[in-house]
Amino acid sequence: MTTGAFEDYDEHAATAAATAQTASGRRRILIAGTIGTAIEWYDFFIYGLIAPLVFDQLFFPKFDQLTATIAVFATFAVGFLARPLGGIVFGHFGDRLGRKSVLLCTLLMMGLATMSIGLLPTYASAGVAATIALVVLRFLQGFALGGESTAAILMAIETAPGNRRGFSAAVIQAAGPVGVVLASFAALAISRLPEADLLSWGWRVPFLISAVLVALGVYMRLRIEESATFREARPAETVPVVEAVKGHWRPILIVFFAEMAQTSYFYLTAIFTISFATRQLGVPKDVITRAVLFANLVGLVAMPLIGAWSDRIGRKRLFLAGVALATISMFAFYGAIASRDTLLVTCAVILAAGVIHPLMFGTEGSYFPELFPTRIRFTGVSIGKQLGTVLGGGIAPLVATSLFAQTSSTYAITGYYVALALAAMIALGFAHETSKSRLLG
Structure with a gap:
């Protein structure tokens, strides 16, 4: 099967559009994309790190602890449910009007939603209206990230030389861990506050800090140029989403199944583990948040x-290696967490989220976009990636919490991931290698 999105490698053709922009322009795009993406991921993940610690008490106090935890993760999942819609909407405008305008719009939307969460009244003072407002703002966060997570990467690979697309995209992908590191520092700091201070004002501070970060990101993004590859590409023959679904449904499915495996692994070993380890196993909050922090630093x-490695040996091989190692590691991961040993817990999280997961996440930034032509690249990647994220990472903590509630065992959670991993391996079996192919218009 062919995806129809690439042809035999031609180094001159692959770099022609990229060299139309100056070296300084390319560096500016990479820096602006990295900073802005880090800020967006900080904004999105600060909820995932703080909500399991206090939101059950602040916004769902009428439920018992397990039900409140499920409600927290359900609200967390709302952000992922919004991502496909954001991906399609911003994908349309990104393929029609350009990547730069989308980058500015998504950053502002995400920042305003995050700051607003920090200003929300709690259930104690506003009742169910506070809970509803939290859900709406979480939806807006996901809607914004649905466009951001693709736009910055496309700017990077469409301006990079053909033999450095993997490295350039991975630099943008690394902004994700940077954002999580910033969020982890914030969560770690407030987790050490006295319980009364944490519940009254401490939880708000990490959300309000977003104002400063967003201002920096907007400044950087106003100074970049549009992708030369996009400017020179012929426009979509119809509405981008229609052309993508009709003519490129095979690569969309490949991206969808691969993304489910990638995102679910991270959220099962990082986000879900925060609640599982602290609530069910009694691991101290600062131990698990510190482990997530170290994992993202790695x-x-x-x-x-x-x-850079994928530029030399190929994207598909590394991604498949990541899926295989993730599957194997799941059989031992929760046993290590259940030991409650600080060193073992820390090493387990670092190995999973800091070493194995990057084999998938660091590779997909270049692999997925290379499966599509420029004219519908934003839309095609967004559909597969955002739907895969929703049905992978978006619901993974919720599914894992529900499975544990029903079975009191982590084996069901492991089986859940194994099924997702097998689906990804089958899909990737139909995919071609793209690292030595040129981008098409």
């Missing part, structure tokens, strides 16, 4: 190295 270093 991941942000590993990501560019893996991207």
Whole structure:
């Protein structure tokens, strides 16, 4: 099967559009994309790190602890449910009007939603209206990220030389761990506050800090140029989403199944583990948040190295290796967490989220976009990636919590991931290698 999105490698053709922009322009795009993406991921993940610690008491106080935890993760999942819609909407405008305008719009939307969460009244003072407002703002966060997570990467690979697309995309991907590291520092800091201070004002501070970060990101993005590859590409023959679904449904499905495996693994070993380890196993909050922090520090270093490696040996091989190792590791991961040993818990999270996960996440930034032509690249990647994220990472903590509630065992959670991983391996079996192919208009 062919995806129809690439042809035999031609180094001159692959770099023609990229060299139309100056070296300084390319660096500016990479820096602006990295900073802005880190801020967006900080905004999105600060909820995932803080909500399991206090939101059950602040916004769902009428439920018992397990039900309140499920409600917190259900609200967390709302952000992922919004991502496909954001991906399609911003994908349309990104393929029609350009990547830069989308980058500015998504950053502002995400920042305003995050700051507003920090200003929300709690259930105690506003009742169910506070809970509804939290859900709406979480939806807006996901809607914004649905466009951001693709736009910055497309700007990177469409301006990079043909033999450095993997590295450039992985630098943008590394901004994800940077954002999580920033969020982890914030969560770690407030987790040490006295319980009364944490519940009254401490939880708000990480959300309000977003105002400063967003201002920096907007400044950087106003100074970049549009992708030369996009400017020179012929427009979509119809509405981008229609052309993508009709003419490129095979690569969309490949991206969908691969993304489910990638995102679910991270959220099962990082986000879900925060609640599971602290609520069910009694692991101290600062131990697990510190482990997630260390894992992301390792991941942000590993990501560019893996991207550069994919330029040499190929994207598909590394992604498949990541899926295989993720599957194997799941059989031991929760046993290590259940040991409650600080060193073992920390090493387990670092190995999973900091070493194994980057094999998938650091590779997909270049692999997925290379499966589509420029004219519908934003839309095609967004559909597969955002739907895969929703049905993978978006619901993974909720599914895992529900499975544990029903079975009191982590084996069901492991089986859940194994099924997702097998689906990804089958889909990738139909995919071609793209690292030595040129981008098409």
